[in-house]
Amino acid sequence: MSCTDSATPALTLTGVHANIDQYHILEGVDLVVPKGELTVLLGRNGAGKSTTLRTIMGLTTVTSGQIRFGGQDITGWPTPRIAREGIAFVPEHMGVFGQLTVRENLMLAAVSGAMDEERLAWLLALFPPLKRFWDRPAGNLSGGQKQMLAIGRAVIEPRQLLLIDEPTKGLAPAIINDLADALDQLKSQRVTILLVEQNFSFSRRLGQSVAVMNDGRVVHTGTMADLAEDEALQHRLLGLGLGEHQ
């Protein structure tokens, strides 16, 4: 079988083990993130989702296994090199500079030089509150607006892969909806995204592929459409009960 470039997944983890201090947290993670799709990583609290993102980013040491990004083995690379290669990370606690304005936060994120005007116009259309609060300190933004700024910082320059950790955490439903609209647009532009989430209705709206973790391993992979239809599977994998499926 010939293997074209577009058939190569954006990211592949094979048997990845990782420790935090003396604790063995990832116990052989196998995960494939297809190019140009939004993949959701689900799982109960403590399953290892955030650690998986941090490990991809080189922030947690891999003790065995392999991480391939496009055609390259990036296992053990230092974080700045992984970022330069084209992976952007939006951590759970966002990482915006509260005392700097929205504009300054975005300027600093444009690592290869001045902000590209066309790209900026695209970004502000995606996240309208950033335009409204352009010259305000980021510390004054609401949680949802900070989340938009954090994602905006990650995509101010084109990236090959975007890792986003629980963007809905602590946000009101209306804001979650705005965030879903923005991520939907990124998705329609075929940006490759690996999204960690606990909010199942948000995930099912956005996800194309899905992987579910438990105890430091991926225990289920498939399409979101299939998982969304199968309440028994949701219950078994995620502990979701009736009323949480909408």
Ligand SMILES: Nc1ncnc2c1ncn2[C@@H]1O[C@H](COP(=O)(O)OP(=O)(O)OP(=O)(O)O)[C@@H](O)[C@H]1O
């Ligand atoms: N710094 C740390 N020291 C020790 N154990 C840790 C540390 N960080 C995470 N862990 C443990 O690693 C396991 C996986 O944590 P992780 O944050 O990756 O899970 P998660 O699936 O993202 O959970 P949540 O949805 O609650 O954020 C948990 O058992 C957690 O207690």
